[in-house]
Amino acid sequence: MRDYRVKPIDSLSRGLEVLQVLQESRAASLHDLHLATGIPKPTLTRILKTAHLHGLVWQRMVDGAFLPSHTLQRRVESDDDAWLVEIGSPVLEELSRRVRWPSVLSVPRLDHMETLETNSSRTYFDGLPPRPHGFRVNMLGSASGRAYLSWCPEPEFEAVLARLRNKEGRAYALARDDAAVRKLVATTRRRGYAVRAPDFGGDHDRPRSEADDGRESIAMPIRLDDRVVGCINLTWWRRVVSLTGSVQLHLEDLRTAVRTVEERARAAGLGV
Structure with missing residues (x-):
C-alpha cells in the first residue's frame, strides 16, 4: 500500500483487532477479549455492538460467547456447526x-x-x-x-x-x-x-x-x-x-x- 500521509483511525484499529481475535479464537467472552486486547470492557462492548449491527459478530445465548459471523469466513467447513x-x-x-x-x-x-x-x-x-x-x-x-x-x-x-x-x-x-x-x-x-x-x-x-x-x-x-x-x-x-x-x-x-x-x-x- 502507498505511504499515505494520514493518521490511522484508532477506533477502527481497535475494532479490527477485536475481529481478528475472534477469528483466531472462534469464540470468546467479553473478559477473554479484554485479556487478549487490553481494551477496556465498556469500549469492547461498543465495538461488539457496532460489529453486531453490521452483521460481523453474533452472541451465543448458551454461554454468552461472542463469535465471528460467517460473513467473515472464507468458507464453511463441512463439519463446522x-x-x-x-x-x-x-x-x-x-x-x-x-x-x-x-x-x-x-x-x-x-x-x-x-x-x-x-x-x-x-x-x-x-x-x-x-x-x-x-x-x-x-x-x-x-x-x-x-x-x-x-x-x-x-x-x-x-x-x-x-x-x-x-x-x-x-x-x-x-x-x-x-x-x-x-x-x-x-x-x-x-x-x-x-x-x-x-x-x-x-x-x-x-x-x-x-x-x-x-x-x-x-x-x-x-x-x-x-x-x-x-x-x-x-x-x-x-x-x-x-x-x-x-x-x-x-x-x-x-x-x-x-x-x-x-x-x-x-x-x-x-x-x-
Missing part, C-alpha cells in the same frame, strides 16, 4: 418471546445428540437450567434423538443403529430391537414430531425411576435436502402442562422455528 448456531440462535430467541418454555438446538454425533444452543436464559421459567454447550443427550430416549433418527436418510439411520447396537448399557438396548425401532420411526413420522421415551428422565444412562428431571419434551428435525443437520426441542415441567396440552399450545410455534432456520440456511447457501 457454528453456522447452524449462528442462524438458529436468533430464531430460538424469537421463539422464547412466543413460548415461555425453553428450547434447545442440538446436533447428531456418532452415538448421541450434542446441545449447541438454548434460549433457557430468555425464558420466564428459569427453573429449568440451561444445558451447557456440548451436553451429551441420549439418542434413543430423548425427543431430539428420536427426531433425528426418524428423519435422517436410511443409510445414515442404519449406520447409527449399527454403532448403537455395539455399545454396552441400557441406554443402547432399544437399538438391538429392530422391530421396535422401526415402529418408533414410523409412529414419529406419522405424528410429525418426536417425544421422549416413557422411561427417559433426562439422564443419558439411567431410567426415569432412578434419575428424573421432571420434564417432558417434543422435538422436530432441521432438514436441508435429505439431511437432518440438527433438531430443535421444546421442554417443560410435566407437572404444569401435559404433553397433549403443550402440543396443542405450542407445536406450531416449534414448527415455525424449525422452518425459519431451514429457510435462512438455504437463503445463505449454508449446510447444503
Whole structure:
C-alpha cells in the first residue's frame, strides 16, 4: 500500500483487532477479549455492538460467547456447526418471546445428540437450567434423538443403529430391537414430531425411576435436502402442562422455528 500521509483511525484499529481475535479464537467472552486486547470492557462492548449491527459478530445465548459471523469466513467447513448456531440462535430467541418454555438446538454425533444452543436464559421459567454447550443427550430416549433418527436418510439411520447396537448399557438396548425401532420411526413420522421415551428422565444412562428431571419434551428435525443437520426441542415441567396440552399450545410455534432456520440456511447457501 502507498505511504499515505494520514493518521490511522484508532477506533477502527481497535475494532479490527477485536475481529481478528475472534477469528483466531472462534469464540470468546467479553473478559477473554479484554485479556487478549487490553481494551477496556465498556469500549469492547461498543465495538461488539457496532460489529453486531453490521452483521460481523453474533452472541451465543448458551454461554454468552461472542463469535465471528460467517460473513467473515472464507468458507464453511463441512463439519463446522457454528453456522447452524449462528442462524438458529436468533430464531430460538424469537421463539422464547412466543413460548415461555425453553428450547434447545442440538446436533447428531456418532452415538448421541450434542446441545449447541438454548434460549433457557430468555425464558420466564428459569427453573429449568440451561444445558451447557456440548451436553451429551441420549439418542434413543430423548425427543431430539428420536427426531433425528426418524428423519435422517436410511443409510445414515442404519449406520447409527449399527454403532448403537455395539455399545454396552441400557441406554443402547432399544437399538438391538429392530422391530421396535422401526415402529418408533414410523409412529414419529406419522405424528410429525418426536417425544421422549416413557422411561427417559433426562439422564443419558439411567431410567426415569432412578434419575428424573421432571420434564417432558417434543422435538422436530432441521432438514436441508435429505439431511437432518440438527433438531430443535421444546421442554417443560410435566407437572404444569401435559404433553397433549403443550402440543396443542405450542407445536406450531416449534414448527415455525424449525422452518425459519431451514429457510435462512438455504437463503445463505449454508449446510447444503
